[in-house]
Amino acid sequence: MYDYIIIGAGSAGCVLAERLSGDPSKRVCLIEAGGKDRSPFIHIPLGLAVLARIKGVNWGHQTAPDAALKGRRLYWPRGRVLGGSSSINAMIYMRGHPEDYRGWARAAGENWDWPRALELFKRLERNAQIADAFHGTEGPLAVSDLRSPNPLSRAFVKAGTEAGYAERRDFNGADQEGVGLFQVTQKTGKRFSAARAFLDPVRHRGNLDILTGSQVTRVLFDGRRASGVALETREIHLNPGGEVILSGGAIHSPQLLMLSGIGPGAMLRDHGIEVQHDLPEVGRNLADHLDITVMTAAADRLPIGIAPTFLPRALRAAWQFARQRRGELTSNVAEAGGFLRSGPERDRPNLQFHFIPAYLRDHGRKTSFGYGMTLHVCDLLPLSRGTITLASPDPLKPPRIDANYLSAPEDVETLLAGLKQARQVMQAPALARHVKAELFPGPDIQGDTALIDDIRARAETIYHPVGTCRMGMDAGSVVDPEGCVRGVEGLRVVDASIMPTIIAGNTNAPTMMIAENIADRMGAPARQP
Template sequence: MSFDYIIVGAGSAGCVLANRLSANPKTRVCLIEAGPADRNPMIHMPFGLAALAHMRWLNWGYQTEPEAQLNHRRLFWPRGRVLGGSSSINAMIYMRGHPQDYRDWARLAGPLWDWPRVRAIFVAHEDNQTLRDDHHGQGGPLTVSDLTDPNPLSRAFVAAGMDCQLPGNPDFNGVTQDGVGLYQVTQRNGRRLSSAQAFLVPVLDRPNLTLVTKAQVHQVTFAGRRATGVQLRDRTLALAEGGEVILSGGTINSPHLLMLSGIGPGAQLQAMGLPVLHDAPEVGANLADHLDITVQAALKGREAIGIAPSFLPRAVRAAWAYLRRGQGEFTSNVAEAGGFARSDPARDRPNLQFHFIPAYLHDHGRRLSLGYGVTLHVCDLLPKSRGRISLASPDPMAPPRITANYLGHPEDLPTLLSGLKLARRILHAPPLARHILSETLPGPQVVSDEALVADIRARAETIYHPVGTCRMGLDAASVTDPQGRVRGVQGLRVADASVMPQIIAGNTNAPTMMIAETIARCILDQPSAS
């Protein structure tokens, strides 16, 4: 059997593409996922994300190279390796980014990516259960909901932010992004709604859609410069004449697969013993991510989600409420509240984002912390540092080399330092301070700028938003053109967060689905252009 479209990666983007491209019953579509089906109950129970970091069979579990500006630490980069991809293991926050992000994209990649166009796709995707105005949609495949039972401490965080002169904001995707509030989440009836559940599961019975799981693609095959299919460990899947391979493996896996297929920096490929099909120096470059630092505090009481014998009765009640009604504490996405601020009032958009967690969180949840506490994250939304994905080995099963280059640009550290100081002010503002026994991180002894910078270098981590390694653009040096077509070859596209020309000011899941929808429409409008 041959296919009109072979989609590599059933994550946030791949599931949207599979839905849209298989709508025509005469079109044969194959969707390939390296991981398993999304049957694990911890995926679907929102609070289960606290356990997902431990489940290596659902997670690529990447590590960066030693980061020069972070005390040469290797940072853990979890990415979903399961149907739904990272939308099956993330915190479910629904965020579009700032309109200025997409105006910048339009300048770099053309009017297809300007704010009015992408906004219309966001609205069309959405089925918002609460907000009913011109900024939101109803009836789309992606259910967006308020949290069913937010922790009282999350509301205290909002009040504390307002006490620090940040405006209250009930809708970060509405009139303005600035301010603090409770996040909306991609949940339906208190359960996670991943891209797989929203876009793939409803169409899995289409006879022209083939789903292949637990199958890692080793390379794209070519005849000359035209893609002809993909090579798995034990077989080849072929394209029909005029068909296309679409890479949707994400910011790490898509450039990795391009390089394994002979498309990338020529000297690097040759050094690995790989033939060079197309010398494309920017494959793997332009890597951007949101670097994050936390403030933590121990509580006087037990309002938080805690790891302690005294929490057991609450856990039993939460399990009962979740199973019976899709309500209760187990519907929590953990990062319940947050907001956006500017490190400098002159900024054209917010460049700091907060994620408030009514619990202790250490090492991405991989290290348990006893007791009751809170964690306030702050990240730099618009970093200027850029890193790279590169080959570590010609073996397709070997992970690539990730050099994030955090804080490599001199402007990034002052921004994150400003964010850390503001997060600390919020944590100690009266609405939260009345609950706090003591600050535990960075700790009351860490006061000077020098000490705070040392703390950032010792503790900062990713907040899981890598983008940009197959950037699209109008310029000939870009990896893909504005429709996701890989330059220098035919019949091959990329459609995922890797094509972002610049990182956006917000969470990246909904924008990745928007990217897939936009590129699917390009394909359907021009089926013979490849």
């Protein structure tokens, strides 16, 4: 019997487990479908290059065929391990733009406005290099500069300034727009996931149970109040007045609501599921950042490569990491990037660069031999919206993901502009001297029609799905501003799925902020230093 049952030990679930178990009078159970975060590929930053291939830590979802992307199914890696996607992501520490949170405030009230969000970000952060009005230095989440960035990442920043963009030391400071090196969630050269930041310090608590390898199949109800959860082989129940909290992310939280009878009534009945509460917006409002790349072959051996000539560097990198926690194994792969506008009419950045001093094809699932560079550009503020629906009433089957990419014509124009700008940066002198040839889109792909066709043929996700359990003050929203599911009691959703609109940046840190904010609203004790 527990006071809180948290489903999903990802970026939000780890924060909630730490905060809520701070009250010794409350019993907390954190349930993770995946296993423990023991793989060395999780903790060695460059290991993320192979995490997309390791099924044991990755849900490995596929979207439904997307008409706007030539009928392709896109691969959606999501973390299935302690730490969730914070254990397999590129570790980029990014908050988004203040205007994102002003939009959240209009949707869900002033407790989600930028001043409150900034307060929470600073509280969570322990920044090793930047101490100013925008950053915290005493929080549980380690944030740092990259220890050993590749020379090509600095060349990218120089190329960006040559293309007319400002250089930024801090994308989370006073001004986001420009190019620079990213800060990362690392400590002394190792990944610092949500599990390391929030679970490791509190695992000893007698009132906190952490269950791994345990997939929840549905929420149990006593009347209209959540009373516990069902696993594959047993049930776990709440104490009177307790709460179930879904932190499974934008895919699994709406799926579990629907499996539990909360969602679009007609669809649930079609799957033979008894309707607990007809809530049409569950699974709707799916937003994600679609991404297109410029890939070039390198004229030298500066990139991280797969070749016999790279072997001495690899051995040296292993030695440096083992002895000093430095060297190329500390790379997060996406070392540098930038925020820019697709056109002068935009009032803030709506495109993001991720520069990789290596070849990266199919999320790292396809081996590319040799030395190359990849520049990603994604649409930060897409208008296209998709859905998560049930493909089967079987809780062990994946849901159907209809991402609906590029269904809004404006998104096509935005990515087209971004692809052109990415090409300009790769052709700027500081990078051009390192480029042997453009491989993708390729020198023969010129003109808007050909470039749009290339986008439809190659664009992929950059792993930021949100919004499928939309938070709002309106009665049609899935959850209220405190994450409580409408129409039932004792059930919350706390993760990226409740974002009213997508963040203009990477979504890991904002998801932790969401959990910290709602933990406060739930009356969790303040974190002890």
